[in-house]
Amino acid sequence: MAQAKYVETSANGLFSGVYFMGRWVSKVIANQNVMYTTNLGAALLLMTKSTDHLNLKFLSTIPNARFQPEIAIFIDDQSELRLKVDEVPDELQFETKKPHLVRITFAGNSDADEVWLHQQGLAINDISVPTSGKIIAVKPAGKTIAFIGDSITAGCWVKKRIPSSGYAAEQNYAAQTARKLNAQDIRIAYSAAGLLRYGTGGVPAAPRFVKYIDFETKAPQYKPDQVIINIGTNDRRFDGNLVQEQFLNFFNEIHQLFPNAALNALIPFNQSFATELQELATRFSKLFFLIETRDWPITYTDGVHPDLHGSEVIAQRLTQVLIQHYGKPYFTV
Structure with a gap:
């Protein structure tokens, strides 16, 4: 991620061990509790320990749209992984159980998305690890x-x-x-x-x-x-x-x-x-x-x-x- 310094911090959303960077709010959409944003560039950050996978679940806010919202996933210093929200796997796999720094960013959407009146932004309703693992909220160390x-x-x-x-x-x-x-x-x-x-x-x-x-x-x-x-x-x-x-x-x-x-x-x-x-x-x-x-x-x-x-x-x-x-x-x- 071309960034040298992160620090541990407190979780600030619905999910323990996760730091939401940017303008996120908790909402109920489609009868589900989610963390929600309308801003591209909003991100979530965490450090995994003792687990080889991360559970992820995004709510599809525009199920029939031609151009689906996309996220960018960074794991440690590896190249980013770009995924359409409706194609995000239920599990994000890691090669080993060593600690991993994970950053997920709201990377793309469409001008046609009705983000202001119809809740067509990015919504995440699960991010967790197995009971044997642990996630720790982190954030950039600077200003x-x-x-x-x-x-x-x-x-x-x-x-x-x-x-x-x-x-x-x-x-x-x-x-x-x-x-x-x-x-x-x-x-x-x-x-x-x-x-x-x-x-x-x-x-x-x-x-x-x-x-x-x-x-x-x-x-x-x-x-x-x-x-x-x-x-x-x-x-x-x-x-x-x-x-x-x-x-x-x-x-x-x-x-x-x-x-x-x-x-x-x-x-x-x-x-x-x-x-x-x-x-x-x-x-x-x-x-x-x-x-x-x-x-x-x-x-x-x-x-x-x-x-x-x-x-x-x-x-x-x-x-x-x-x-x-x-x-x-x-x-x-």
């Missing part, structure tokens, strides 16, 4: 970073222009930046959404979706150390002065939501509203830190969404900027 944005931050279209399988929330710039900094990755991003524009799947604009995971469910409370905002690409149809005002309102809203977090804003990679953001950064330098992106040599899948190489470029540049601005000791664990 907690909340990444707020649209499809680019969510991890859409990283591999190819095919829904779900073409997404790579586990490998996009947010995931890679968090791993480089040994940080927790709290993903708060939805496809096509903006400050003013609604996203796909019934998702409202950012001022609403930062506080909720669907139309009726408040997001769990977190206390991130850093917030990184990358939004505005989908607001290009709106007047620059209006969007600038919305940026300022949004930054203040995020500061109220996460009062102890350092607030950073990326200029969208297509340079949308660069001038407006630069003007705000000059006037409100104590409110947020602006990160320039014009000279980053990003490559794209479709001219808008960074591909795997472009994601690595962004993660490298963003990590460098953060370390330079906040100091290497700040991120050292």
